[in-house]
Amino acid sequence: MTSTTLGPIPVALASPSIPVVDPDAPLLSVRDLRVWYELKRWGFAHAGDVRAVDGVSFDVARGESLAVVGESGCGKSSLMKAILGLNTPTAGQILFDGRDVSALRKGDLKWFRSQVGYVQQDPFGALPTFMNVKRILEEPLIINGVDDPVERQARIEQALIEVKMSPPAEWLPKFPHMLSGGQQQRVVIARSMILGPKLLVADEPVSMLDASVRVEILKILRKLQEEHNLAVVYITHDLSTVRYFSEHIFVMYAGRIAEMAKVDDILDDASHPYTLALLSASSDPDARNALVQREVPPGEPPSLVHPPAGCRFNPRCAFAMEGVCDEREPPTVEIKDEHLVHCWLYDKEVMGDRPLGVPARKELVDGKPL
Ligand SMILES: Nc1ncnc2c1ncn2[C@@H]1O[C@H](COP(=O)(O)OP(=O)(O)OP(=O)(O)O)[C@@H](O)[C@H]1O
Ligand code: SF4
Numbered sequence: 001m002t003s004t005t006l007g008p009i010p011v012a013l014a015s016p017s018i019p020v021v022d023p024d025a026p027l028l029s030v031r032d033l034r035v036w037y038e039l040k041r042w043g044f045a046h047a048g049d050v051r052a053v054d055g056v057s058f059d060v061a062r063g064e065s066l067a068v069v070g071e072s073g074c075g076k077s078s079l080m081k082a083i084l085g086l087n088t089p090t091a092g093q094i095l096f097d098g099r100d101v102s103a104l105r106k107g108d109l110k111w112f113r114s115q116v117g118y119v120q121q122d123p124f125g126a127l128p129t130f131m132n133v134k135r136i137l138e139e140p141l142i143i144n145g146v147d148d149p150v151e152r153q154a155r156i157e158q159a160l161i162e163v164k165m166s167p168p169a170e171w172l173p174k175f176p177h178m179l180s181g182g183q184q185q186r187v188v189i190a191r192s193m194i195l196g197p198k199l200l201v202a203d204e205p206v207s208m209l210d211a212s213v214r215v216e217i218l219k220i221l222r223k224l225q226e227e228h229n230l231a232v233v234y235i236t237h238d239l240s241t242v243r244y245f246s247e248h249i250f251v252m253y254a255g256r257i258a259e260m261a262k263v264d265d266i267l268d269d270a271s272h273p274y275t276l277a278l279l280s281a282s283s284d285p286d287a288r289n290a291l292v293q294r295e296v297p298p299g300e301p302p303s304l305v306h307p308p309a310g311c312r313f314n315p316r317c318a319f320a321m322e323g324v325c326d327e328r329e330p331p332t333v334e335i336k337d338e339h340l341v342h343c344w345l346y347d348k349e350v351m352g353d354r355p356l357g358v359p360a361r362k363e364l365v366d367g368k369p370l
């Protein structure tokens with residue numbers, strides 16, 4: 001269950017060393033998260049802030065997969081880095097399994113790293129070139145106290161089999177440069193799974209791969225998620241890839257969530273003008289459709305230092321209402337169960353007698369770009 005309208009996190013759970021007792025509690029809770037980067041003039045004078053993530057709240061249940069979708073620069077990686085504890089939030093809170101991520105101390109950090117796997121965008125850059133596959137997969141086990149070499153070998157082989165690198169003996173002696181991009185990414189995934197994490201954060205895991213292997217990698221991630229009851233936060237700019245394994249989708253625009261819903265609701269009943277624009281621009285990860293060209297959403301993403309007043313999408317929105325969208329922050333409206341839209345078109349007071357929602361939505365979905 002995910003929502004932008006969630007209440008505060010219970011104080012008792014906000015302390016770093018108190019484990020969650022309730023197995024039904026969300027694995028990950030993010031509340032009003034802000035990640036701003038300070039801009040400096042002449043190296044010291046404050047010149048503004050890049051508001052990369054600006055008030056984002058959601059929960060991820062155990063075993064749930066969630067896709068965060070949006071254009072380049074909308075704040076996806078900043079959100080991901082905050083979840084991984086690599087970015088300190090400017091404001092807000094992130095709780096993982098009942099512990100405040102930004103308050104983790106040394107001992108807790110080791111525990112946290114074993115519980116949260118990370119799949120990077122560039123597999124070659126993510127792998128140490130001087131280590132072979134065996135050493136790459138063995139290192140996290142050694143660091144985390146798996147002292148028995150027989151157990152280590154068994155876990156390494158199991159991890160390779162799970163990412164479809166069989167027989168393991170064939171791959172263990174290879175160095176990253178001897179592997180294709182798809183094979184490198186499978187090693188990255190095996191490494192991210194080797195300690196048995198509860199959450200996997202995958203930042204554009206297939207965007208640098210050849211179209212022919214993208215679907216295969218997404219299916220491996222989906223299988224791992226199902227078999228290990230793994231929660232997955234899958235970050236992508238490409239809406240068309242999310243159907244391969246996500247249950248929920250967040251569409252992010254300029255540091256905020258524009259729309260969130262179950263996958264089918266977004267793909268069949270997209271309701272935010274930006275989501276509709278993204279849908280009409282998305283390509284298909286299936287190699288058979290690799291040559292199909294689509295429109296991109298027209299216009300430029302806004303400045304995150306001086307974002308537009310009102311709705312941040314208003315300068316690009318075909319349905320922007322003067323005096324409303326360019327002045328007031330839109331409300332988040334639950335248009336049906338677990339389907340939230342951050343847009344004035346769904347506000348009864350503003351719309352008055354007019355029908356709620358995007359006019360002529362069907363024609364837009366049927367292929368006419370906005
Ligand atoms: N360390 C940083 N210092 C200053 N600005 C940053 C920093 N990291 C990111 N930004 C800015 O924050 C904004 C969001 O960046 P982010 O990398 O989170 O976007 P993204 O959605 O992941 O984009 P992409 O799809 O291109 O990876 C961008 O304007 C970016 O230039
Ligand atoms: S609030 Fe207004 S500008 Fe923003 S998406 Fe909705 S209609 Fe468009």
Ligand SMILES: [Mg+2]
Nearest residue numbers: 076077078203
């Ligand atoms: Mg990114």
